[in-house]
Amino acid sequence: xxxxxxxxxxxTGSYHGAVHQREGEPSADDVQPAALEEASGLxxxxxxxxxxxxxxxxxxxxxxxxxxxxxxxxxxxxxxxENGAGKSTLVKxxxxxxxxxxxxxxxxxxxxxxxxPAASRAVGIAVIHQEASVFPDLSVAENVxxxxxxxxxGRRIDFKTMNEEIAVIVDRLGVRLDPxxxxxxxxxxxxxxxxxxxxxSLNASIIVMDExxxxxxxxxxxxxxxxxxxxxxxGTAVLFISHRLHEVFDICQRVTVMRDGxxxxxxxxxxxxxxxxxxxxxxxxxxxxxAAGGQQIGDVVLAVERLSREGVFSDVSFDVHAGEIVxxxxxxxxxxxxxxxxxxxxxxxxxxxxxxNGRPLRSGSPTDAIAxxxxxVPEDRRQQGLVMAMAIDRNISLAxxxxxxxxxxxxxxxxxxxxxxxxSRLRLKYGRLSGNASTLSGGNQQKLVLAKWLGRNPSxxxxxxxxxxxxxxxKAEVHRLLERLAAEEGVAVLMISSELxxxxxxxxxxxxxxxxxxxxxxxxxxxxEERIVAAATGQTELASDPVTTDAVGHGTP
Amino acid sequence: MxxxxxxxxxxxxxxQRLVDMVFRLREYGIIVVLVVFIAVTTGIQPRFLGQQNIKxxxxxxxxxxxxALGETMVVVSxxxxxxxxxxxxxxAYVSSNLFGQVHGIxxxxxxxxxxxxxxxxxxxxxxxxxxxxxxxxxxxxxxxYIIRGVxxxxxxxxxxxxxxxxxxxSAIGSxxxxxxxxVTMCVAVVIAAGTYSLRSFRAGRELYAIGSNPDxxxxxxxxxxxxxxxxYVASGAIAGLAGVIWASFYGTVDSTAGTGxxxxxxxxxxxxxxxxxxxxxxxxxxxxxxxxxxxxxxALYALGVSPFWDPAFDGLLLVLAITLDxxxxxxxAEVMRKRTFRHEP
Numbered sequence: 001x002x003x004x005x006x007x008x009x010x011x012t013g014s015y016h017g018a019v020h021q022r023e024g025e026p027s028a029d030d031v032q033p034a035a036l037e038e039a040s041g042l043x044x045x046x047x048x049x050x051x052x053x054x055x056x057x058x059x060x061x062x063x064x065x066x067x068x069x070x071x072x073x074x075x076x077x078x079x080x081x082e083n084g085a086g087k088s089t090l091v092k093x094x095x096x097x098x099x100x101x102x103x104x105x106x107x108x109x110x111x112x113x114x115x116x117p118a119a120s121r122a123v124g125i126a127v128i129h130q131e132a133s134v135f136p137d138l139s140v141a142e143n144v145x146x147x148x149x150x151x152x153x154g155r156r157i158d159f160k161t162m163n164e165e166i167a168v169i170v171d172r173l174g175v176r177l178d179p180x181x182x183x184x185x186x187x188x189x190x191x192x193x194x195x196x197x198x199x200x201s202l203n204a205s206i207i208v209m210d211e212x213x214x215x216x217x218x219x220x221x222x223x224x225x226x227x228x229x230x231x232x233x234x235g236t237a238v239l240f241i242s243h244r245l246h247e248v249f250d251i252c253q254r255v256t257v258m259r260d261g262x263x264x265x266x267x268x269x270x271x272x273x274x275x276x277x278x279x280x281x282x283x284x285x286x287x288x289x290x291a292a293g294g295q296q297i298g299d300v301v302l303a304v305e306r307l308s309r310e311g312v313f314s315d316v317s318f319d320v321h322a323g324e325i326v327x328x329x330x331x332x333x334x335x336x337x338x339x340x341x342x343x344x345x346x347x348x349x350x351x352x353x354x355x356x357n358g359r360p361l362r363s364g365s366p367t368d369a370i371a372x373x374x375x376x377v378p379e380d381r382r383q384q385g386l387v388m389a390m391a392i393d394r395n396i397s398l399a400x401x402x403x404x405x406x407x408x409x410x411x412x413x414x415x416x417x418x419x420x421x422x423x424s425r426l427r428l429k430y431g432r433l434s435g436n437a438s439t440l441s442g443g444n445q446q447k448l449v450l451a452k453w454l455g456r457n458p459s460x461x462x463x464x465x466x467x468x469x470x471x472x473x474x475k476a477e478v479h480r481l482l483e484r485l486a487a488e489e490g491v492a493v494l495m496i497s498s499e500l501x502x503x504x505x506x507x508x509x510x511x512x513x514x515x516x517x518x519x520x521x522x523x524x525x526x527x528x529e530e531r532i533v534a535a536a537t538g539q540t541e542l543a544s545d546p547v548t549t550d551a552v553g554h555g556t557p
Numbered sequence: 558m559x560x561x562x563x564x565x566x567x568x569x570x571x572x573q574r575l576v577d578m579v580f581r582l583r584e585y586g587i588i589v590v591l592v593v594f595i596a597v598t599t600g601i602q603p604r605f606l607g608q609q610n611i612k613x614x615x616x617x618x619x620x621x622x623x624x625a626l627g628e629t630m631v632v633v634s635x636x637x638x639x640x641x642x643x644x645x646x647x648x649a650y651v652s653s654n655l656f657g658q659v660h661g662i663x664x665x666x667x668x669x670x671x672x673x674x675x676x677x678x679x680x681x682x683x684x685x686x687x688x689x690x691x692x693x694x695x696x697x698x699x700x701x702y703i704i705r706g707v708x709x710x711x712x713x714x715x716x717x718x719x720x721x722x723x724x725x726x727s728a729i730g731s732x733x734x735x736x737x738x739x740v741t742m743c744v745a746v747v748i749a750a751g752t753y754s755l756r757s758f759r760a761g762r763e764l765y766a767i768g769s770n771p772d773x774x775x776x777x778x779x780x781x782x783x784x785x786x787x788x789y790v791a792s793g794a795i796a797g798l799a800g801v802i803w804a805s806f807y808g809t810v811d812s813t814a815g816t817g818x819x820x821x822x823x824x825x826x827x828x829x830x831x832x833x834x835x836x837x838x839x840x841x842x843x844x845x846x847x848x849x850x851x852x853x854x855x856a857l858y859a860l861g862v863s864p865f866w867d868p869a870f871d872g873l874l875l876v877l878a879i880t881l882d883x884x885x886x887x888x889x890a891e892v893m894r895k896r897t898f899r900h901e902p
Binding site for chain 2 (some may be wrong): 095096097116117118121129133134135136137138142146147149151155156157159
C-alpha cells in the first residue's frame with residue numbers, strides 16, 4: 001500500500017508491552033514519544049495540540065463530559081467510541097464550530113480559545129467533517145480556497161494562481177482532479193481529496209478526519225491511507241476517527257478511546273488488540289436484561305427477500321414473526337433506517353421483495369404498506385412522525401380516517417372519542433386534546449406517534465430509534481408498551497436502536513448491519529454488547545467466535 | 558496521466574465531462590432559444606426585425622434586465638426579493654416629482670434620490686432577513702405591500718405628467734445609436750460589471766457558496782448575515798435606479814407604476830438559468846431571460862396573437878425552465894448514487 005517509509009506495524013515487536021494508562025501518569029507520557037521514536041524511527045516531538053477536560057452541553061444533553069486529546073507531529077492518532085460517545089462534538093470543538101463550556105486547549109504551546117472556524121484554520125487545524133462540507137455549485141478550486149482566495153489587483157480573485165496552486169497540490173497527492181470543474185457530482189472519494197487538498201493548501205499542521213472512510217470502497221480507502229501516510233511523514237498530526245477498528249490498527253500509531261462523552265484512555269496501538277478497544281468502548285455493566293421472554297412466536301408477518309437499493313444497502317433478507325421483537329443494530333449510517341424506509345415504501349427498492357402476511361408489497365408505496373397493516377414510527381418524530389402544528393387528537397386519528405368516516409365525512413365526535421380512548425390507553429400526558437402536538441414533551445410526542453399507528457391495529461410495527469431523547473421513565477414505559485404489543489397482541493415489531501442496553505433488552509433476535517449488509521444475527525441469549533459492537537465494526541473473528549452465530553447467510557457473496 | 562488503475566481517476570473521466578457540459582449548455586441554452594425564436598418569428602413576419610420594433614423590445618427589456626441583476630444577487634444566496642416592483646414604483650414617483658418641486662434640479666441628483674430610496678428599502682429588507690432571520694420571501698412579500706402603501710399615500714390621486722419633466726430627462730429613452738438606445742447600452746455595461754463582480758470578488762463568490770450549501774458556509778466561517786444583507790441592499794438600490802429610468806421612459810407616473818414587476822423579474826431570472834434555490838446562474842443569464850420574455854411579448858403581438866396570451870407564454874417558459882433544472886438535478890443524483898456503488902469491488 002505505502003511506497004517505502006515506515007509502516008506503522010513495524011514498531012509492534014519492539015514496542016509490545018509499553019502500554020500505559022495516560023490518566024494520572026504524566027511521567028510515562030514524557031518517556032513514551034522517545035521510546036516510540038527509537039522503536040520505529042518516527043519523529044514525534046512535543047505535542048502540537050492538547051485538549052484537556054473539555055466539556056460541552058446542549059441543554060440537558062452532556063455531549064462532552066471530559067474530552068481529552070493529545071496530538072504529536074508525525075503521528076496518525078485514532079479516535080474511537082460508540083455512537084454518541086462525543087467524538088463528533090470533540091471534532092467540532094477543534095474546528096471552532098462549538099465553543100467548549102470549559103476546558104483547556106493548547107496549540108503549538110500556546111493556550112487559546114477558538115472563536116470560530118476561521119480561528120481554527122488560522123492556528124493550522126484543518127477539519128474534514130463527517131457530513132461533507134462541499135459547495136456543489138462552485139469549482140473544485142473555489143471549494144478549496146473559499147474565504148481565502150488569492151487576490152490580484154483591485155482585490156479580485158486570482159483564478160489563475162488558485163488553479164495552479166491546486167494543480168500542484170493535487171499532483172503531490174498523485175491524483176487527477178480538474179480544479180476548474182464544479183464539485184457537483186464528485187464522488188465521496190474525490191470530495192475527500194478536495195478536502196485534503198484544502199488542508200494542504202492551508203499548510204495545516206493538524207488534520208482532523210471525522211469518519212473519512214465511511215462511504216469509500218476498499219480501493220479508495222487504500223488510496224486515502226496512502227495520502228494520510230504521506231502527510232504523516234511530512235510531520236503532520238492526523239486525528240483519524242473511524243468505526244472500523246481494523247483501519248485504526250492499519251494506519252494509526254496511538255489511539256484514544258471515548259465513552260459517554262469522556263476520555264477512557266490514550267495508548268500506543270502496538271500491543272493492543274481489537275478486543276481491548278471494544279471492551280473500552282462498551283465498558284459499562286450490562287443491566288436491565290429480562291429473561292428471554294416467554295412470548296408465543298407465531299407465523300411470519302414480515303418477509304424481506306434480498307432487498308437492495310443501489311449504493312445504500314444490498315441483499316438484505318430476514319423475517320419477523322408475529323409476537324416477536326427483532327432489533328436491527330449497527331452503526332449510524334450502516335443502512336438500518338434506509339432498510340426500514342424501503343420496507344415501508346418511502347424509498348423505492350432496486351431489487352428484492354417485501355411480503356406482509358405472504359402478500360407482496362409494491363415498491364415505493366407507503367399507502368400499500370399501511371393498507372397491509374404496517375405502522376412506521378420514524379427516527380425524526382418532530383419532522384416525520386407528527387404534524388407539530390396540528391391538534392393532538394387529529395394527530396392520533398391521522399392514519400385512521402377509514403374507521404372514522406360516516407357517509408364520506410369525518411365525524412368530530414367519533415374522532416374525539418377515538419383519540420381520547422387511545423390517549424388514555426397509552427397514558428398520554430397532555431393539557432388539552434385540542435392543543436398542538438408541539439405542546440407535548442418528547443416522550444409523550446413519541447407515544448402520540450405510537451397511538452396513531454396502534455389505532456389501526458397494525459400487524460407489523462416498525463420503530464426507528466423510538467426512545468432517542470426521551471427521559472428514563474417514559475423510555476421504560478415505551479419499552480413495556482412494545483413488549484406488551486408483541487406478547488399480548490401478537491404484533492410483529494421491527495425496531496432500530498443504536499443504544500446497546502436497549503438492543504439487548506428488547507431483542508428476541510438481534511440483526512446487525514454493517515455497510516449496507518446484514519452481517520450477523522444473534523438470539524436473545526447469544527447477544528452481548530461485545531459481539532454486537534464487534535459485528536457492527538467488522539471485527540468478525542470476535543463476532544463469529546466462540547458460540548454459535550448464524551451469520552445471515554443469504555446476502556454474503 | 559496514464560494511470561487508469563484507480564477509482565479516483567474514473568470519476569473525473571468522460572461521463573463527468575458530459576455532466577459538466579449539460580450544465581454549461583443550460584447557461585447558453587437561453588441564447589439559443591432566443592435566436593431560434595427570433596428566426597422563426599422573422600420568418601413568419603419579416604417586419605419583426607424593423608428598427609422601431611427592435612428599439613421597443615430593447616427598451617422594454619432594459620428595465621427588467623436591470624432589476625434582474627439585483628434579483629440574481631438575492632436568489633443566488635437562496636433568498637428572494639419580491640419588493641422590487643413596489644420599490645421601483647415609489648422611486649419613480651418620488652424622483653420624477655422632484656422636477657416639479659425643485660426648479661432646475663440637476664438630473665444626476667434625481668438619480669441619486671431614486672437610488673437612495675431603493676437603498677433604504679433594501680436596508681429594511683436585508684436587516685429583517687439577515688439579522689432577524691425571517692425568510693426573505695415573507696419579508697419582501699410584506700414590504701411589497703407596505704412600500705406600495707407608502708407610495709399610494711404619497712401620490713394620493715395625483716400623478717407626474719410628461720410635460721413637467723425636462724426634455725433631457727425624457728430623452729434618456731429615445732436617444733440611440735444605430736438603433737440601440739443609449740440607456741440600454743449603459744444598463745448592459747452595468748450588468749456586465751455586475752456579472753463580473755459576482756464572479757470575481759470574494760463577496761460575490763460567497764453569495765454563491767451560501768446558496769449552494771448554507772451549512773457548509775457556516776462551517777467555513779462565511780459571514781452569512783452580512784452577505785445576505787448586502788445582496789438585499791444592492792437589489793433595493795438597483796430597483797431604485799430602475800425606477801428613475803422607468804419614469805424617464807413613460808413620463809406619466811402614478812401609484813401603479815411597476816405593479817406586478819416582481820413576478821416578471823423572478824421569471825426572467827429563473828428562465829435565465831439562475832437556480833431558484835441558489836448557488837448557480839449569472840446576472841448576464843438573467844438579463845437574457847428578461848430579453849427573451851420581452852421578445853416573446855412583442856413577437857406575439859407581431860404575429861397577431863392576442864396579447865392576453867403573453868402571461869400564459871411566460872408561465873409556460875417558467876415551468877419548462879424549472880422542470881429542466883429539476884430533471885437534470887434528479888437524474889444526476891441518481892447517476893451518482895449508482896456510480897458510487899459500482900466502485901465497490
